Amino acid sequence: MDFKDLAKARYSVRKFSDIKVEQEKLDEILRAANAAPTACNNQPQRLYVVNSAEGIAKLSAITKYTFGASTIIIFTSKTSEEWKNPFTDDYNTGDIDISIVCTHAMMQAWELGIGSCWVGYFDPEKVRAAFSIPADEKIIALLPLGYPKEDCKPAGLHFKRKPLEDTVKYL
Numbered sequence: 001m002d003f004k005d006l007a008k009a010r011y012s013v014r015k016f017s018d019i020k021v022e023q024e025k026l027d028e029i030l031r032a033a034n035a036a037p038t039a040c041n042n043q044p045q046r047l048y049v050v051n052s053a054e055g056i057a058k059l060s061a062i063t064k065y066t067f068g069a070s071t072i073i074i075f076t077s078k079t080s081e082e083w084k085n086p087f088t089d090d091y092n093t094g095d096i097d098i099s100i101v102c103t104h105a106m107m108q109a110w111e112l113g114i115g116s117c118w119v120g121y122f123d124p125e126k127v128r129a130a131f132s133i134p135a136d137e138k139i140i141a142l143l144p145l146g147y148p149k150e151d152c153k154p155a156g157l158h159f160k161r162k163p164l165e166d167t168v169k170y171l
Helices: 003-009 023-034 053-062 094-111 124-131
Strands: 045-050 071-078 137-146
Touching: 003 094, 023 045, 023 094, 045 053, 045 094, 053 071, 053 124, 071 094, 094 137, 124 137
Parallel strands: none
Antiparallel strands: 045 071, 071 137
């Protein structure tokens, strides 16, 4: 599948089957995330793979948005490694870098037939406490991964896109 088709086909999976993600496929997903570009190549990302029943239960107690996944990756940014814009105190690239890293993981997963769903609805301090994540890491996203259930479909809004002329301006 070429990238354009892959990008159009991928959707947020909110119903996972009981089939576990094979370690070799998980490794491919993690390698794709590791290949993502980051500002100044600082690579502030830290990924925590949760695939034990105990770990999944902890996350399920923190957020209802685990969707029955048997693998969830916690994406964090080590704040001391984020690139900071020298012209303003209001800009660093941690959230951006982790968004790129997470997107690489999502797209690689989809190419392998594995669904995912970016989750931002969680209490970061509860996640930090449950998994002993260091205080100098900002918890940015959870990414449940797994094979979609047979009856899983994209949400109704998934294929609705604004026309390019509403989102792109030529200067």
